[in-house]
Amino acid sequence: MAEQRMQPVASLLLLLNFCMYAIVLGIGAWSMNKAISHGFHIGADYSLPAHFSPIYFPMGNAATGFFVMFSLIAGVAGAASVITGVSHIQSSTTASLPAAVSAASIAWSLTVLAMGFGCKEIELGMRNARLRTMEAFLIILSATQLIYIIAIYLTRK
Template sequence: MANGQLKSVASLLLVLNFCMYVIVLGIGGWAMNRAIDHGFIIGPGFDLPAHFSPIYFPMGNAATGFFVTFALIAGVFGAASTIAGINHIRTWTADSLPSAATAAAIAWTLTLLAMGFACKEIELEIRNARLRTMEAFLIILSATQFLYVAAIHGAARR
């Protein structure tokens, strides 16, 4: 009975996490596009500006470049890990668990890394509403992704 309950909890968390990772990818894509469009412009002689940084973002603070970059990496891997998760929930056997658990655990660690940069960005205080939204989503995802990993591992013990 508990195994069926864990399967429904894992399914709910998988769908929730996928939707949140897609939102993170959308906001991160916007931020990356804005940084490319409004970043440093290299002059005709290819002279770099005095304070050139390859991850300069015109909005936010000094942590924004790292935050957006790692949020995009975590978002891509998190969304892609749902493929293994869907396969595992569909079959719900011990044979499908290792791939789903590994992908989910790696997505969770990348989400924790992005959440660390989100915390640093919150500490530095200067950011816009979209970045604040992405920070909140990554903080929530760090918890829900952990719960998903726990739910699929808990079913393996039964």
């Protein structure tokens, strides 16, 4: 009986998380594109600038590069976990449960890692509105993804 009540909750959380991961991927892709387009330019003598960093981002602070890269990885893992989540919700068998829970757990752990870099970025300051939006989404996603893992675990028969 409890598994039938949790299935709509898991479906709603699955849809919500997918939309939020898609937004995180969009903002992260914009940030990465801007960093690549406006990065360091190596001169004709191929000498690197004094404070060269391969993860230089023209916006934000020292934590922005790590934050954006791990946000992109978490976004891809979160969107990929939707595939196993949809499969599990459609079948709701114990055979599909391990794949759904493990994919969601990996996505959650990467989201928490990206959220940690987001917290460091908040601490350092000097970031734009898009980065603040991505930080907020990752903080919310770290909670909703965990609730989704619990809900999907409870949908087993």
